[in-house]
Amino acid sequence: xxxxxxxxxxxxxxxxxxxxPRVLPIYQSTTYxxxxxxxxxxxxxxxxxxxxxxxxxxxTVSAVEEKINVLEGGVGALCTSSGQAANLLAILNITSAGExxxxxxxxxxxxxxxxxVTLKRMGIEVRFITPDMDDAQIEALFDDKTRLVFGETIANxxxxxxxxxxxxxxxxxxxxxxxxxxxxATPILCTPIEFGADIVVHSTTKYMDGQATVVGGVIVxxxxxxxxxxxxxxxxxxxxxxxHGVVYTKNFGKAAYITKARVQLxxxxxxxxxxxxxxxxxSGLTTLHLRMERHSSNALAVAKHLEKHExxxxxxxxxxxxxxxxxxxxxxxxxxxSGVISFGVKGGREAAVKFMDSLELAAIxxxxxxxxxxxxxxxxxxxxxxxxxQLKAAGIGSDLVRMSIGIEHVDDIIEDIDNALAKV
Ligand SMILES: *Cc1c(COP(=O)(O)O)cnc(C)c1O
Numbered sequence: 001x002x003x004x005x006x007x008x009x010x011x012x013x014x015x016x017x018x019x020x021p022r023v024l025p026i027y028q029s030t031t032y033x034x035x036x037x038x039x040x041x042x043x044x045x046x047x048x049x050x051x052x053x054x055x056x057x058x059x060t061v062s063a064v065e066e067k068i069n070v071l072e073g074g075v076g077a078l079c080t081s082s083g084q085a086a087n088l089l090a091i092l093n094i095t096s097a098g099e100x101x102x103x104x105x106x107x108x109x110x111x112x113x114x115x116x117v118t119l120k121r122m123g124i125e126v127r128f129i130t131p132d133m134d135d136a137q138i139e140a141l142f143d144d145k146t147r148l149v150f151g152e153t154i155a156n157x158x159x160x161x162x163x164x165x166x167x168x169x170x171x172x173x174x175x176x177x178x179x180x181x182x183x184x185a186t187p188i189l190c191t192p193i194e195f196g197a198d199i200v201v202h203s204t205t206k207y208m209d210g211q212a213t214v215v216g217g218v219i220v221x222x223x224x225x226x227x228x229x230x231x232x233x234x235x236x237x238x239x240x241x242x243x244h245g246v247v248y249t250k251n252f253g254k255a256a257y258i259t260k261a262r263v264q265l266x267x268x269x270x271x272x273x274x275x276x277x278x279x280x281x282x283s284g285l286t287t288l289h290l291r292m293e294r295h296s297s298n299a300l301a302v303a304k305h306l307e308k309h310e311x312x313x314x315x316x317x318x319x320x321x322x323x324x325x326x327x328x329x330x331x332x333x334x335x336x337x338s339g340v341i342s343f344g345v346k347g348g349r350e351a352a353v354k355f356m357d358s359l360e361l362a363a364i365x366x367x368x369x370x371x372x373x374x375x376x377x378x379x380x381x382x383x384x385x386x387x388x389x390q391l392k393a394a395g396i397g398s399d400l401v402r403m404s405i406g407i408e409h410v411d412d413i414i415e416d417i418d419n420a421l422a423k424v
Contacts, residue, residue, distance in 0.1 A: 005071060005188055006289040013067030013282070026279045027059040046246055046263060056267055060275040064282045068208070068218050071187040071285075072200050075223030076258035078266065079216060079278060083183065083203020085271035086217030087111055090179055090201050093261045094233055095147040097123030102141050104151035104167075105130045105393040106158040107181070108203075109383040112390060115150075130393050131160075142174045147232060148199075149176060153192060154184035154318065154338055156368070157378050157402040158395030161318045161328040161337075168196025175232065177225040183207070184338045184369065188292040195332065198225040199257065206369030207338070209284040210291050214277040219261060223254030236260060291371065291407055296336025298413060299405040303341045305414050311351075311421045313344035313399065339406070340368055344399040351424050352377055352401050358420035361412060362403065373406035373413050 003011065014024040032051045034040045042048035051057050061079050069077035080086045095101055103115055105128040115126040127141045149171040151162040164180060171178040177198035182190065186207045192200050202208060204216040227236040227249050236256050239245035242264065248256035266272060273281070296319070303317035315322075318329035319337035329337050345351040356364055362373040366381060376382065379398045383391060391397075405413060 008067065008070050009188075009289045010286050012070040013065070014063040024060060024063050024279060024282055026275050028275055029058075030054045046243060046251070046259075054275070055270050055272055056262060058272075058275050058278070060282075061273055061278040064278045064285070065218065067282065067285055068187075068202070068204075069220055071191075072182070072220040073187075073191055073193045073222070074200065074220040074258075076255045077218055077220045078258055078262050079204070079218045079273045079281075080266075081217070081271040081273055082215045083108075083181075083201070083205055083217040084110055084114060085269075086201045086203070086219050087114060087181065089261050089265045089269065089271070090199055090219050091115075091119065091124070091148070091150075093257060093265055094177070094227075094235065095124050096235070099145045099147050100125040100127055100143070101148045101150060101176075102127045102129060102146060103149070104128070104155070104160075104162065106155040106160045106395045107150070107152050108156045108183075109378070109386055109394065111181070112394065113385060116390075128393065131395070138170070142176075146174060147176055148179050150179045150181070152181040152183065153190050153332065154340070155395070156184055157340065157342055157376075157382075157400070159316050159318055159325075159340060159342055160395060161325040161332055163328055164190075164192050164195035164197055164332060168198075171198075172196070175229045184340060185333060186288060186292055186338070188289050189296070189333050189336055189338055193220075193222040193224070198222050204281050204284075205367075207292060207295070208288060209281050210288065210370055211280075211284055212365075212367055212370035212372070213284075214273075214280045216273050216277055216281055219258065221255060221258035221261075223257075225257070227256055235264075240264060292338065293336065294407040295339030295369075295405060298407065298410045299337065299339045299341050301410045302403070302405050302413055302417065303343075306341070306343050306417070309418075309421060311346050311424055313346045315341065315343040317341040338369075340402060340404050342400050342402045344397065345401060345421070345424060347424065348399045349377075349379070352399050354424050355420050356401065358423040359416055360419070361408065361416040362420075368402065368404035370404070371407050373404065373408060373416075375401060375403045378402055 043052045065077040168178045179199040180192040180197040200220040227233045252259040
């Protein structure tokens with residue numbers, strides 16, 4: 001049966017049989033019992049389906065993976081311990097030392113550190129597409145060692161909207177996949193696979209959980225990319241010695257990428273989500289469709305209000321007609337632009353800090369994208385480790401205030417903001 005997103009948020013992934021618990025149980029077990037050594041052997045050889053050890057898979061986690069997979073329209077998903085772990089595995093699954101990949105520069109600060117510092121130490125080079133580059137300069141970033149293109153649907157915190165079709169075409173022209181971090185949009189507002197993305201990643205810590213309770217991540221495989229092109233991905237098309245010569249593209253077809261990520265990388269790195277965390281994530285997902293609607297309408301109302309406010313220098317929200325990405329937002333985010341806005345308070349860094357300190361409902365926290373309105377000054381917190389040039393490339397000025405609009409009543413949020421601005 002094929003359901004709409006709203007129904008899948010609630011129903012997908014877990015279908016109890018006669019007499020089984022109505023609600024997805026927490027399978028708090030590291031291990032699974034089998035009647036024969038032969039069956040267990042087949043599991044080890046990837047010849048039979050089933051759970052073997054909870055580092056590789058667990059029934060609670062599997063149910064959540066299937067729900068997210070259905071929402072994104074993929075062939076398989078893998079939950080991880082964090083969004084960082086999801087991005088790490090998504091890249092390592094198809095990139096080795098001596099190779100490179102291309103990323104939009106306006107992305108999450110933690111991802112920039114992972115790409116530019118830690119992966120570099122592992123011999124993998126990231127090449128950034130900066131906003132000032134023309135098509136020829138972007139083309140020049142590719143060579144025969146390039147393995148993927150990476151971007152965020154709505155960049156955190158620059159809020160640039162990714163032209164998914166354009167970058168999918170660019171990646172595919174070079175016979176590499178497009179990997180899209182869909183954290184801020186969630187599959188409720190945008191499904192990147194529809195527009196040509198090959199792999200979708202998330203920090204589920206944000207809207208998917210939505211309550212700020214559990215850190216987590218997920219990778220979804222569209223199943224659409226042909227890994228056999230050009231011999232670029234021997235890890236997928238050549239025998240894996242650690243599984244007696246399994247060839248992922250041959251044995252697992254469209255699910256080659258996500259199977260390898262699980263049975264090889266999750267096996268070796270062990271960055272798994274506990275069953276209890278997956279249970280919490282599943283509870284969050286149950287209301288994702290309702291929350292994204294309210295986050296989006298509240299954020300648009302606040303953005304419009306700020307745009308008219310005399311103490312505000314500028315407002316950035318892709319849902320505003322004044323946004324440089326308004327046309328992209330209309331195309332990729334027709335149902336709303338999510339809950340994060342950014343703006344500058346007149347008076348720069350000092351005024352921004354005074355404003356933030358004066359808020360009462362909105363709390364200063366290192367988080368975004370949960371039910372409670374919160375606020376952050378990226379230049380002095382989440383993006384503190386970046387150089388001035390990196391800050392500029394990521395689209396972050398020193399006066400930028402990032403506000404994550406919650407699902408409280410919008411009048412209360414606006415009143416809090418007005419009261420705080422009055423003190424600036
Ligand atoms: C938060 C975030 C991450 C990192 O996720 P964690 O769950 O904190 O590890 C990655 N990408 C984006 C867009 C994020 O907002």
